[in-house]
Amino acid sequence: MEQLKTIGRELAMSSQGGFGQSKEFLDLIKSIGETRSKAEEDRIVLREIDTLKARLSSPNTPKFKLKEYLMRLIYVEMLGHDASFGYIHAVKMTHDESLSLKRTGYLAVTLFLNEDHDLIILIVNTIQKDLKSDNYLVVCAALNAVCRLINEETIPAVLPQVVELLGHQKEAVRKKAVMALHRFYQRSPGSVSHLISNFRKRLCDNDPGVMAASLCPLFDLIVIDVNSYKDLTVSFVNILKQVAERRLPKSYDYHQMPAPFIQIKLLKILSLLGNGDKKSSEQMYTILGDIIRKCDSDSNIGNAVLYECICCVSSIHPNPKLLESAADTISKFLKSDSHNLKYLGIDALGRLIRISPEIAEQHQLAVIDCLEDPDDTLKRKTFDLLYKMTKSSNVEVIVDRMIDYMISINDHHYKTEIASRCVELAEQFAPSNQWFIQTMNKVFEHAGDLVNPKVAHNLMRLIAEGFGEDDDTADSQLRSSAVESYLRIIGEPKLPSNFLQVICWVLGEYGTADGKYSASYITGKLCDATEAHSTDDTVKAYAVTALMKIYSFEIAAGRKVDMLPECQSLIEELLASSSTDLQQRAYELQAVICLDARAVENIMPMDANCEDIEIDKNLSFLDAYVQESLEKGAQPYIPEDVRSGLSNISNFRSQDHESSTHALRFEAYELPKPSVPSKVPSVLSSSAELVPITQPSYVAEVHQPASSALTVSSSGSSELKLRLEGVQKKWGRPAFSSTTPSPSSSDTFGSNNGTTQHESISSTKSKVHNVSYDSRKQQTEVSSEKKKLAASLFGGASKSDRKQSYSGQKVSKTNSHASDKSIIAEATSSSDTAAVRPTSQPPPDLLDLGEQTVTSSAPSVDPFKQLEGLLNLTQDTTNLSSSGVSMPDAPDLMSIYADMSSSSQSTTVAPPPNVTKAHLAKQPSKGSNVQEFLEKDALVRQVGVTPSGQNPNLFKDLLD
Amino acid sequence: MIHFVLLISRQGKVRLTKWYSPYSQKERTKVIRELSGTILSRGPKLCNFVEWRGYKVVYKRYASLYFCMCIDQDDNELEVLEIIHHFVEILDRYFGSVCELDLIFNFHKAYYILDEILIAGELQESSKKTVARLIAAQDSLVEQAKEQAGTISNMIAQATK
DSSP, X not given: OHHHHHHHHHHHHHHHOSOOOOHHHHHHHHHHHHOOSHHHHHHHHHHHHHHHHHHHHSTTOOHHHHHHHHHHHHHHHHTTOOOGGGHXXXXXXXXXXXXXXXXXXXHHHHHHOOTTOTTHHHHHHHHHHHHTOSSHHHHHHHHHHHHHHOOXXXXXXXXHHHHHHTTOSSXXXXXXXXXXXXXXXXXXXXXXXXXXXXXXXXXXXXXXXXXXXXXXXXXXXXXXXXXXGGGGHHHHHHHHXXXXXXXXXXXXXXXXXXXXXXXHHHHHHHHHHTBTOHHHHHHHHHHHHHHHHHOOTTSHHHHHHXXXXXXXXXXXXXXXXXXXXXXXXXXHHHHSSOHHHHHHHHHHHHHHTXXXXXXXXXXXXXXXXXXXXXXXXXXXXXXXXXXXXXXXXTHHHHHHHHHHHHHHOOOHHHHHHHHHHXXXXXXXXXXXXXXXXXXXHHXXXXXXXXXXXXXXXXXXXXXXXXXXXXXXXXXXXXXXXXHXXXXXXXXXXXXXXXXXXXXXXXXXXXXXXTSSSOHHHHHHHHHHHHHHTTTOHHHHHHHXXXXXXXXXXXXXXXXXXXXXXXXXXXXXXXXXXXOHHHHHHHHHHHHXXXXXXXXXXXXXXXXXXXXXXXXXXXXXXXXXXXXXXXXXXXXXOOOGGGGGGSOHHHHHHHHHHHHHHHHHHHHHTTSSSOOOOOOOOGGGGGGTXXXXXXXXXXXXXXXXXXXXXXXXXXXTTTSOOOOOSOOOOOOSXXXXXXXXXXXXXXXXXXXXXXXXXXXXXXXXXXXXXXHHHHTTSSXXXXXXXXXXXXXXXXXXXXXXXXXXXXXOTTTHHHHHHHHHHHHHHHHHTHHHHHHHHHHHSOOOOHHHHHHHHHHHHTTSOOHHHHHHHHHHHHHHHHHHHHHHHHHHHHHHHHHHHHHHHHHHHHTTSOOOHHHHHHHHHHOTTSSSOHHHHHHHHHHHHHHOOSSSTTXXXXXXXXXX | OEEEEEEEETTXXXXXXXESSOOOHHHHHHHHHHHHHHHHTSOTTSOSEEEETXXXXXXXXXXXXXXXXXXXXXSOHHHHHHHHHHHHHHHHHHHTSOOHHHHHHTHHHHHHHHHHHEETTEEOOXXXXXXXXXHHHHHHHHHHHHHHHHHHHHHHHHHHO
């Protein structure tokens, strides 16, 4: 055992070439590797921290030891412990003369410090000095630190030197200097705005690495201001052409692709330059077509480039031929077995349907497969796609699916996002109010705390306003169904606050309106709810106001009010509440109950929440009273600004008084009688819109979105169009009544539902028909359910025939049958249509374009012309020799990855050690020699870095 | 832009972390815990991408090590997957068939290599040869310095014994 240890240590020492770690460090790593619990690991690390603290602070630690301690410090911090006590030593080490120590120091500070750390100021001076060093490696190390550590305030200190380094003779330095400037630009664009021309200059650098580096800042610049860089379009296209034609040195090849990372960066830039610009786009068509054609779709990197091409094609001015090849590529992605490619396919589809919506149709089954895939990532991407292609015909299916998924996940971040998307889609496309309310209920129930409070207000507004003025029965039906559902839901434990507010408000307004439920029943429910959510003051406030409304409606109707004992105790409790708002509400409730019917009716008119309130800001109705008082000898009112002579104290008191009355006065302005508009107290500002029954600003707000909806609703309803131009509210009154009379619109939607049901029946009936179609597909068996889903999701294009079938409900059985078939036929014949399409479209004049670009590009800047001459001759020979070495490596690495899936399952069961040895011995060609492998293997077991020490397989070589 | 690079072992042990966006120590620990939980539990056939807090994390498993990179929503996932592979290929060439152990004991080397490939969260060099040349130059310089220092340190070591 002892011997093994020595071998292991020696091996570890010899293999790292840099500095020799001491036994201590090896032991540390080893003991941490052997720990079985986090607590044990923490104990070891804490002990190590103590040691390091003592050693680092002792004055006579030799420098080479210090370096190791710093490494150990990095290690400790990597394990998640605080190593801030040693940061200063890292800073000190950057001052050291020796390069090896300096590098370690820089490495440590870049790992330890964020750019806002106090110690940065101590490093700036060193960096300044090192940037001037003769040794380019020192400069490189300093530039690395610059990129990580220099913040807005310290940029000016190093800027001149970095700019100077742009002309450094070593390309590595130039490259890093470009990236450092880029970083400065990201940090504070103002400080380097005068240096932007340097990036253009570096684009023409002789070294492809520097050129590639300059693409990063140029990309950022073009994102902000496209127009100033349109002139570079030709250069970018030329560079891309030369890259694609393999004019760069061989060493930039990656898996037989010519400089793919540079290609991708260039494609990203081109997609920005060509966006909405026909002239620039035309210059790109040829090269894009070439790249798509040439790309190797078997390798990952080839697909990455293809994907970027699709993004570019969908962003620039559309070209039919390119769109077609993009669509082909997408279908290749979607048909692939690899989840990664499917994911990209879905994403690319989402981009392309903006331009050609019809291509979604042919991929419907693939999309549904992805939607039902167990992989969450893929599922979410598919929801993204569905979100983009939602329209009024498929909103129900999509939102239902989204809600189901929303309920099933725990991820807060995504839940919030998908909830807000559901709300957005429902608000925009809801087929009926009933459906909207149900959907909202579901969203609120499961993610109520995550949605914007505005959404709750919209829901209340919808219930209050209903369809429109001319259809009162439908409105009251809507309200009573809302009341009914809320009475059912309110009993459930753990409802989100937002949702409870809506419930309380609706129950207060409409709980007793249809006479179905008695006041005592509803008040009882409300009291229960406040009791169950006793910590939530906002809900309580809503509930008390709701109680007040119900009691006043009772009084106004001439019935006697019997307050339930629990209500009474609730009110009493609130009278003594620490919240002034709740107190106020409770007192008002008490006061209102004692009034007579006529007064109450004036205070709380029935269903008056939508009425406008005229505000008399001058309080002119009091004029007579004031006059009378003055005549009786009262003091006239002195405006506040005139009252300057008053003492500070009283001033202070009056301010104080005022601020407190903000909170108290709030409820008072609920009363419909005109009064001065008050500022809403901050506590309730979020819910202020609807807490009081009537607020002047509220009504004004309602009409704004409604009028804007008018313009869009007429055009945007039927075609497959993504809401790119911002969210339109469909729920304003005028919008609804203006597009179609409300009863008829609800009718069509009702029949819409009907047909989907019919389809499900007919699709099962028509299985015989389907079989013949199915046989033409790759998947021989597609369940009818999936088809149904597909039809309901993608039915948009065949909508016109379907609409006819709606008009004659009787015929719909046969008709929908036919339409169902037509959808499938459409899907299956997608390949046919693809083949037919080119003939039907005007032939794209790609060749002409190509010639144009050639002629136009000839006089322009051609950075690679010189480059070629410089690099090709010298590098080709060396490349040949190096590629000979590199070739065998690459396939090996790939094969590991291929093996992974099988090995991953077996790794939990550790094979006996001798098996691995035999395995290793069998393949002597893999490494340099077997001996080395065995030693490494031995070390693995000896060091036991993993908690399961008996599992040597964990350290199996990457190439094994 | 790449926001951070993580190397996590199958047991959830951190092997290398590099942060290109500012994260406090507390956030770092939280990020690592959260991500290793999500990534390590994913099956082998699934996507190599995970959506996380509005970002995307691209990961790839090599033997017992997971290489993860966090990128923006609109970055090209497949490209980043290949950046990871590019990094691994360079590590492999440098260490001569790299294994987890190499990275455990020589994590500083891995950092130096990473610094030549990525800078400020962007890919700075896609030529393996250039990276290899730079690293070799640094190593040889360090070696020289070490030889000089070695004699002195030996003397000190002898003296202190």
